[in-house]
Amino acid sequence: MKELICKLEQNESLEKDEWIQLITEQTPELSAFLFEKARSQAQKYYGNRIYTRGLIEFSNYCKNDCYYCGIRRGNGCVKRYRLSEDNIMDCCATGYKLGFRTFVLQGGEDPWFNDDRMCRIVGRIRHTYPDCAITLSLGERSAESYKRLYAAGANRYLLRHETANFSHYHTLHPKALSPERRQRCLYNLKSIGYQVGTGMMVGSPGQTAEHLAEDLLFMKALEPSMVGIGPFIPQKDTPFGKKRAGTLEQTLFLIGLIRLMLPNALIPATTALGTIDPSGREKGVLAGANVVMPNLSPLTVRKKYALYDNKICTGDEAAECRSCLQKRMRRIGYNLAVDRGDAVKK
Numbered sequence: 001m002k003e004l005i006c007k008l009e010q011n012e013s014l015e016k017d018e019w020i021q022l023i024t025e026q027t028p029e030l031s032a033f034l035f036e037k038a039r040s041q042a043q044k045y046y047g048n049r050i051y052t053r054g055l056i057e058f059s060n061y062c063k064n065d066c067y068y069c070g071i072r073r074g075n076g077c078v079k080r081y082r083l084s085e086d087n088i089m090d091c092c093a094t095g096y097k098l099g100f101r102t103f104v105l106q107g108g109e110d111p112w113f114n115d116d117r118m119c120r121i122v123g124r125i126r127h128t129y130p131d132c133a134i135t136l137s138l139g140e141r142s143a144e145s146y147k148r149l150y151a152a153g154a155n156r157y158l159l160r161h162e163t164a165n166f167s168h169y170h171t172l173h174p175k176a177l178s179p180e181r182r183q184r185c186l187y188n189l190k191s192i193g194y195q196v197g198t199g200m201m202v203g204s205p206g207q208t209a210e211h212l213a214e215d216l217l218f219m220k221a222l223e224p225s226m227v228g229i230g231p232f233i234p235q236k237d238t239p240f241g242k243k244r245a246g247t248l249e250q251t252l253f254l255i256g257l258i259r260l261m262l263p264n265a266l267i268p269a270t271t272a273l274g275t276i277d278p279s280g281r282e283k284g285v286l287a288g289a290n291v292v293m294p295n296l297s298p299l300t301v302r303k304k305y306a307l308y309d310n311k312i313c314t315g316d317e318a319a320e321c322r323s324c325l326q327k328r329m330r331r332i333g334y335n336l337a338v339d340r341g342d343a344v345k346k
């Protein structure tokens, strides 16, 4: 197994069978071996600097009904909200003062935020903060819409592929959603010029080592600038409310593998990782991640953006996630950067 990891480190491609082997034969010892190599790759490109993105969860309305997601349309227990344009601008102002130079606007697939409204918001942020990157995470839209948003000033787009295996995709989503369309969106975004982020949940119901191997092959082919992965965590009011969560160990192992496969990628230590383990985000960085995404959403809405249960940073004590993360990162020898945080060239 160590040979396969060394092969990866040399930037060689692995076959599907080799990925499957690695994933099935993960042990604590192999993980330690991998993480050391993954960390040194991350440090080669990014040093001890951890990039930050200010996350603004601006709407929890969603027209989709993904079986895993807490804000799915069918979840009647959710108190729905939309931030006003001025509210969003206030979040950016607070964020800028705190040192954020990337804003991530994330929401459910909410038709109220049509192209005109969304472009106006992106345009205002672009105009007010010319030195900042704007990342969108709005789900699937037409190529035309992606183009308009890009022209309005957006630079990056996050759209997880969720799983590269088509039949697995259909077990996670209702019929109306198609994996082909999802993947087409990613290629559209890329050809328009966005820095694209994709990724998947680790340990989602029905996921096998073979599916994860297919995810890795898909990402190798797409060559995204960013890869967001986190453990699946059940949300009690969804169809998957009683399913088992993904594990910390497997998520960290995948972060390490992705770091070696895409050495200069931007890889966040996600909130979901911090939710399944109190020092999950620190462990993520030590496994090869180089980005954190502290929450900038107003405290009043944070609990309502619950994709899964027990999400961290939703209480009053989390008013200032940036300084919390700064402390956490310093403790393990890293520092938060005040920087747009673009990917470094390979």
Ligand code: 5AD
Pocket (backbone or CB within 6 Å): 068, 069, 070, 159, 160, 162, 200, 201, 230, 231, 232, 233, 234, 235, 272, 307, 308
């Ligand atoms: N557990 C973990 N991650 C989830 N996501 C959605 N629901 C859950 C859940 N229950 C992830 C999806 C989505 C991203 C915004 O959050 O992968 O793309």
Ligand code: FES
Pocket (backbone or CB within 6 Å): 294, 295, 312, 313, 317, 318, 319, 320, 321, 322, 324, 325
């Ligand atoms: Fe949000 Fe620590 S990062 S409270």
